[in-house]
Amino acid sequence: MIQRPRGTADRLPAVAATWRLVTDTFQRQCELRGFAPISTPTIERSELFTRTTGDATDLAQKEMYSFEDRGGDSLTLRSEGTAPVVRAYVQNGLHNLPQPVKLYYVTSIFRYDRPQAGRYREHHQIGAEALGDSSPAVDAEVIDLLWSTYRSLGIDDVTLELNSLGDPDTRPAYRRALVDYFTPLAERLDFDSRERLTSNPLRILDSKNPAVADLCADAPRSLDFLGESARAHFDALQVLLESLEIPFAINHRLVRGLDYYNRTVFEFVPPDAGSQSTVGGGGRYDYLAELIGANHVPGVGFGSGIERVLLNLERCGLTARASRTIDAYVAPLAEAAVADAMRLARHLRQAGVAVECGFRAASPRSHLRRASRSQARVALLLGTREIERGVVALKPLNGAAQVEVRRADAVTQIQAVLAGDS
RNA sequence: GUGGGCGUAGCUCAAACGGUUAGAGCGUCUGGUUGUGGCCCAGAAGGCUGGGGGUUCAAGUCCCCUCGCUCACCCCA
Structure with missing residues (x-):
C-alpha cells in the first residue's frame, strides 16, 4: 500500500x-x-x-x-x-x-x-x-x-x-561580547554551542542544554547593547x-x-x-x-x-464539535424513483435546503437508518406509490407524524416544516 | 542526524510455556414477514499478524534486517 x-x-x-x-x-x-x-x-x-x-x-x-x-x-x-x-x-x-x-x-x-x-x-x-x-x-x-x-x-x-x-x-558589538564571554568557557559548552561560537553566537543563548543554559544566565544581554x-x-x-x-x-x-x-x-x-x-x-x-x-x-x-x-x-479542552449540516434526506424506495429523488433534491438545494440523497433503491428501514445518521431533520420518501400519485411522503425525524405533500408544493412544505421545528 | 518505545480487522485491544482454522467490543453492511429510523436482536463482510530473511517438526509469539508509527534529543511553528 x-x-x-x-x-x-x-x-x-x-x-x-x-x-x-x-x-x-x-x-x-x-x-x-x-x-x-x-x-x-x-x-x-x-x-x-x-x-x-x-x-x-x-x-x-x-x-x-x-x-x-x-x-x-x-x-x-x-x-x-x-x-x-x-x-x-x-x-x-x-x-x-x-x-x-x-x-x-x-x-x-x-x-x-x-x-x-x-x-x-x-x-x-x-x-x-x-x-x-x-x-x-x-x-x-x-x-x-x-x-x-x-x-x-x-x-x-x-x-x-x-x-x-x-x-x-x-549587532557586531553584541556578537563580540558574546564570543568574549563564551570563549573562555568553551570547554563547558556542548558540541553544537561550540560550533555556534564561530558561526552564530546568538544561537548559543537558545540552547536547552542545562549546562549551557546555566552559563547563559550571566551572558551579556542584547538589551544592554x-x-x-x-x-x-x-x-x-x-x-x-x-x-x-x-x-x-x-x-x-x-x-x-x-x-x-x-x-x-x-x-x-x-x-x-x-x-x-x-x-x-x-x-x-x-x-x-x-x-x-x-x-x-x-x-x-x-x-x-x-x-x-x-x-x-x-x-484546554476546547475542541469544536461538527455542527449538523443536512436538513433533509431523500430516500428512493424503488429503482424507478432514483431519478425523481435526485430531481427533488436539486429543487430543494436550489431553495437553500441542504439535502442528502440516497443513491440506490432500498427498504424504508434501510433509508431511515441512514437518514437518522445523517442527522437530517426530515426524511422524504419516494416510492412507486408516491410517484403514481404525484406526492412525496414527508417524515419528520423527531417523532412527529408523517404527512404527504404534493410534488408541486414539496419545496415550500418542506421549508415550512424545517422552519417550524428548528 | 542521534537515542528509547511500539507495529495483530477501519478503531480500541485479546490470543499461557512457540502448538490446530488468529478472537472480542465498537464501527460498517444486511436482515428481524406486506413500505418506516434511533434502542434491542441476528447474520455477514472485513487480517499475507507492516515487509523480508533466519531458527524450529511448528512462529503473531524467538533472532536479524528493513519500513512505518511514536516519544525524546536537536531544531522550530
Whole structure:
C-alpha cells in the first residue's frame, strides 16, 4: 500500500470543525484590524529562502525541500511564511498603497525534519505581516492580533516572551561580547554551542542544554547593547503592551531561528510545553527586503503553527464539535424513483435546503437508518406509490407524524416544516 | 542526524510455556414477514499478524534486517 509521506498528515472530517474554528477566529481578528488576505506560491526560487533565512541556521542547512525543475531552476517548497510575503509586496508594488500594508495568510510550510509531537514535515501556519511602517505601535498591533486570536479561541494560559535584538549597526558589538564571554568557557559548552561560537553566537543563548543554559544566565544581554533608537522603540512597545493589558515577560535568551530579525522578537509559549515550546512567534525584520535585492522596507509579523494551536486547544479542552449540516434526506424506495429523488433534491438545494440523497433503491428501514445518521431533520420518501400519485411522503425525524405533500408544493412544505421545528 | 518505545480487522485491544482454522467490543453492511429510523436482536463482510530473511517438526509469539508509527534529543511553528 502506498502510504502518505513521512511527517505529513491526512486531515479527516473529524478535526475539520476545530481546524475551521482556528482559521475562522484568526480571519475574524485580522478583518477587525484591516489585515487583508494574501497567498503566495507553494514553490519559490531557492535564493529567496537561502538569502533571507541565514546560512548558519538549521532551516537553511538541512531542512529545506529543494529541487531542480526541468528548466534547471532551483526551487524550494515554502519553508517559512515571511520572505514570500515580503517578496510579493515588493514585486507587486504594494508600497504604493497606504502604509503599512497589513497582510495575513493561512498556509502550509515544508521542512525536512524528524517528525514528533507537534512537529511535521508539512505543517500549517496562520501568519500576518505589516510592511512599510517602523513604528512600535505596529509591533504592538501585530502582537495584539496574535494574542487576541489565542484569547478568542479560549487559550488564556500562553505567555508572551519578548526581547529586542537591536539593529545591524549594534549587532557586531553584541556578537563580540558574546564570543568574549563564551570563549573562555568553551570547554563547558556542548558540541553544537561550540560550533555556534564561530558561526552564530546568538544561537548559543537558545540552547536547552542545562549546562549551557546555566552559563547563559550571566551572558551579556542584547538589551544592554541597543542603540538609542532601538532602545526607544523597545521601551515604547512595552508601554503600548502594558496599555493594551497584554502581559509579557522579557526573556534575554530569546533569539529566533531565522537570522533576518532585528529589534523586536517575541514568542508565545504554553505552560509546561515539553519539547514544542513555541505555539507562535515572530518579530521585526526591517532589513529583509534588502536581502532579496529590494529597497528598504521595514516590517513586522508572526507565524503560528495551526497544529500546535490545536494541541493547545485540546489541552484546554476546547475542541469544536461538527455542527449538523443536512436538513433533509431523500430516500428512493424503488429503482424507478432514483431519478425523481435526485430531481427533488436539486429543487430543494436550489431553495437553500441542504439535502442528502440516497443513491440506490432500498427498504424504508434501510433509508431511515441512514437518514437518522445523517442527522437530517426530515426524511422524504419516494416510492412507486408516491410517484403514481404525484406526492412525496414527508417524515419528520423527531417523532412527529408523517404527512404527504404534493410534488408541486414539496419545496415550500418542506421549508415550512424545517422552519417550524428548528 | 542521534537515542528509547511500539507495529495483530477501519478503531480500541485479546490470543499461557512457540502448538490446530488468529478472537472480542465498537464501527460498517444486511436482515428481524406486506413500505418506516434511533434502542434491542441476528447474520455477514472485513487480517499475507507492516515487509523480508533466519531458527524450529511448528512462529503473531524467538533472532536479524528493513519500513512505518511514536516519544525524546536537536531544531522550530
